[in-house]
Structure formats: structure tokens, C-alpha cells
Amino acid sequence: MKFAASIEYTQDQAKIQEGRPRHRAYLTDLLNGGKLAASGPYTDDSGALIVYEEESLAAAEAILHADPFCQSGVFLKWTIKPWNAVFINKDLFGQ
Numbered sequence: 001m002k003f004a005a006s007i008e009y010t011q012d013q014a015k016i017q018e019g020r021p022r023h024r025a026y027l028t029d030l031l032n033g034g035k036l037a038a039s040g041p042y043t044d045d046s047g048a049l050i051v052y053e054e055e056s057l058a059a060a061e062a063i064l065h066a067d068p069f070c071q072s073g074v075f076l077k078w079t080i081k082p083w084n085a086v087f088i089n090k091d092l093f094g095q
Helices: 013-032 057-066
Strands: 002-009 036-041 047-053 075-083
Touching: 002 057, 013 036, 047 057, 057 075
Parallel strands: none
Antiparallel strands: 002 047, 002 075, 036 047
16 A cells, blocks of 8 residues: 655755765665655655555554654654555656
8 A cells, every 4th residue: 555745854954965865775775675656855845755655554654764864853744644546647757
């Protein structure tokens, strides 16, 4: 099941930039392990949307709490909800 996390970041840009390599390495591990469906920061760097693949809300929350951004205080607050992907245009997500 997919869980969408809408996350608000600290305004401390130095803290964000300092932690970003560890955060992205963590997300890469999740992606490679089949636990990350999508992720990316909002264009104003005020936060991010992360979609996890997990069996329960508790498991998705555990993944979020283990994120280096969460542990270093970049994540200030968030909501996580089960999410049902009805339409996905894979052409628009190509990289």
C-alpha cells in the first residue's frame, strides 16, 4: 500500500543543504529496496512530498522517522495518509 507524506521543512537552508546528501542516499536505498514510490522537494524548498510503499501506516511512519532529515530536525511536521494512485502519467515522471 502507498502512503503519501506531505512534509514541512525548517527554514534553515544551511541545515537542509548540509543534510541533503545523507537524506538522498537514504531515499536511494528505499527506492532500490522497493519502499519508495516517489519523492521530491517542493520548488520553494519549504518541504517535500514522499510516497512510501509499505504494509501499514506504522511502518511508513517508521521509515519517515529513520530519515536523516527527520533525525536532524529538517522535517518540522508532516501528515502521512494512505494514498491510492488512480492515474499516473509515466511520461511526465521520466528522468
